[in-house]
Amino acid sequence: xxxxxxxxxxxxxxxxxxxxxxxxxxxxxxxxxxxxxxxxxxxxxxxxxxxxxxxxxxxxxxxxxxxxxxxxxxxxxxxxxxxxxxxxxxxxxxxxxxxxxxxxxxxxxx
Numbered sequence: 001x002x003x004x005x006x007x008x009x010x011x012x013x014x015x016x017x018x019x020x021x022x023x024x025x026x027x028x029x030x031x032x033x034x035x036x037x038x039x040x041x042x043x044x045x046x047x048x049x050x051x052x053x054x055x056x057x058x059x060x061x062x063x064x065x066x067x068x069x070x071x072x073x074x075x076x077x078x079x080x081x082x083x084x085x086x087x088x089x090x091x092x093x094x095x096x097x098x099x100x101x102x103x104x105x106x107x108x109x110x
Contacts, residue, residue, distance in 0.1 A: 006044030013037040017087035021080055034091040041091075042098025051103050058096035065089030 013034060020030035046054045065085050072082035 006041055009037045009040040010045060013041065013091040014088065017091055018084050020087050021083035030087065031090060034087060035094045038091045038094025038096075039098050042095035042102070046095070046099045048106070051099055054099055055096060055103075058092050058099075061092045062089050062096075 016025065016030060016033045016037065019025050020027065020034075025033075065088070068082035068086045068089075071085070072079040
């Protein structure tokens with residue numbers, strides 16, 4: 001079950017991000033859920049071998065999230081995509097924080 005918990009947390013994080021973008025969730029609750037799910041993903045989904053790839057992909061997503069304001073001005077569908085991207089960025093940022101901290105701890109031990 002633990003093997004699947006991280007996978008379910010990832011999928012749930014994406015669903016929460018989209019639901020929040022649609023306005024179906026309280027924004028404060030959405031951020032809390034995304035943060036908790038991001039921590040779970042960071043703890044359970046990323047092993048030592050995947051760390052570098054995950055952190056590079058996370059940085060890319062976070063940089064892409066910075067373009068959300070530009071994208072949102074195109075139209076209603078683009079605004080939904082932009083809001084979803086911002087929410088996914090919150091989710092990924094917490095996962096990346098956990099993975100980065102795990103990496104620093106490992107480096108400090110060596």
